[in-house]
Amino acid sequence: xxxxxxxxxxxxxxxxxxxxxxxxxxxxxxxxxxxxxxxxxxxxxxxxxxxxxxxxxxxxxxxxxxxxxxxxxxxxxxxxxxxxxxxxxxxxxxxxxxxxxxxxxxxxxxxxxxxxxxxxxxxxxxxxxxxxxxxxxxxxxxxxxxxxxxxxxxxxxxxxxxxxxxxxxxxxxxxxxxxxxxxxxxxxxxxxxxxxxxxxxxxxxxxxxxxxxxxxxxxxxxxxxxxxxxxxxxxxxxxxxxxxxxxxxxxxxxxxxxxxxxxxxxxxxxxxxxxxxxxxxxxxxxxxxxxxxxxxxxxxxxxxxxxxxxxxxx
Numbered sequence: 001x002x003x004x005x006x007x008x009x010x011x012x013x014x015x016x017x018x019x020x021x022x023x024x025x026x027x028x029x030x031x032x033x034x035x036x037x038x039x040x041x042x043x044x045x046x047x048x049x050x051x052x053x054x055x056x057x058x059x060x061x062x063x064x065x066x067x068x069x070x071x072x073x074x075x076x077x078x079x080x081x082x083x084x085x086x087x088x089x090x091x092x093x094x095x096x097x098x099x100x101x102x103x104x105x106x107x108x109x110x111x112x113x114x115x116x117x118x119x120x121x122x123x124x125x126x127x128x129x130x131x132x133x134x135x136x137x138x139x140x141x142x143x144x145x146x147x148x149x150x151x152x153x154x155x156x157x158x159x160x161x162x163x164x165x166x167x168x169x170x171x172x173x174x175x176x177x178x179x180x181x182x183x184x185x186x187x188x189x190x191x192x193x194x195x196x197x198x199x200x201x202x203x204x205x206x207x208x209x210x211x212x213x214x215x216x217x218x219x220x221x222x223x224x225x226x227x228x229x230x231x232x233x234x235x236x237x238x239x240x241x242x243x244x245x246x247x248x249x250x251x252x253x254x255x256x257x258x259x260x261x262x263x264x265x266x267x268x269x270x271x272x273x274x275x276x277x278x279x280x281x282x283x284x285x286x287x288x289x290x291x292x293x294x295x296x297x298x299x300x301x302x303x304x305x306x307x308x309x310x311x312x313x314x
Contacts, residue, residue: 001082003089007052007114014088016047019111020121021128023165024053026071027080029185030156030163034121037151039085041119048087050115053077054094061094069217071165071172071184076191090115103134107142119149125164126152158183175220175280187227187276190216190257194268206297207265208240211257211273218255223281225304228261229274236262238297238304239275242284262301279307 004010020038024031035051042049059068072080074091081089092098101109106129111117120143128134136152143150155162163183171180172188181187190213209228221242228237239259259275281303285296 001086001089003078003091006092007090007110010090010114013116014048014050016042016045017050017088017115017117018042018045018047018119018121019050019052019115019117021052022123022126023057024051024077024081025057025165026168026184027077027084028071028163028165028168028183029158030123030153032084032185033156034123034153035081035084035086037153038121039087042087043085049085050088050090051081051086052090052092052110052115055091056094058094058099061096062099069169070215071168071188071217073215100130103129103138104142105129106134107139107146111148112146117148119151121151121153123153124155169217172217172219175222177219177224177277178279181278187278188219189274189276191272191274192257194271194273196269206260206294208258208260209268209273211259211275213257219277220280221255221284223284223300225278225281225307226259227276227278227308228259228264229276230261230264230266230268230271235264236305236308237275238262238281238300239277240284260297260301262305281307 018038018041020034022031022034024035027035035049038051039049041047055074057068057070059066078089078091111120122136122139124136126136126139128139140150140152142148155164157163159182161167161183168180168183168188171177171183177188190211192211192213194209195212196210219241222240224239224241226237226239228235228239237259239257241257242255257275259273281300
């Protein structure tokens, strides 16, 4: 897969491009349906499947004082798109200046002149251009005039609920991970380097891996049944997402993703670990003693095993 930093980096012709445009945060089932349609058609017509997206997310550029927590890092989004079989990703640098482009100029300069688009797929809620004034009606009229074949995807419903990034984000903030995962079509995950923590887990018999994951949504604090993926192998695990109030009672302690991998005894500091969140077990609690903490951890592990046996992807 080829990745370009904006449409100005396109220096060659891509034969018969089948194009889709969007933010695609989370790459949920609705996004996946559109992208699979694009890649399938591109293969059938011996063309190129093209995803035109933005970095940073437009909301972050336009409203920096009201940050939006993303469901995937930009690197994860690129990886997921590659796994879906996309040929070309154009990742447009989004700025206030770019946001002022008119709908007409956006379509003329990018879709027509640069990408030579003949076929375009967009979502049901697609808007573009200055102040998002480019609506679907404008797009339909433009495509009709220019001979572009336009397809507007209908909302995808999962168990009668419309699949959207905002719904998934709200579910995760509420701790309803299982519902969020249904709309994502996979487990929400954190991935990052394992960094050194306080070392208390090892001292009480439950070693943990602290995953450094930045620029991503922080789910509701608590304890979760999880899968830990290390070097391609999936391990059952239990994860605390929170401030560890038993040891860090201060009000503004940072959120930490701390995972105990079951039946695992390796030093993986400095290595990459992926933690897939399956189901929330309980709130994060402040315990009166180490013995009370240990008893709760044992119970968390037992619950996690029960849940993961049902969820087992292997």
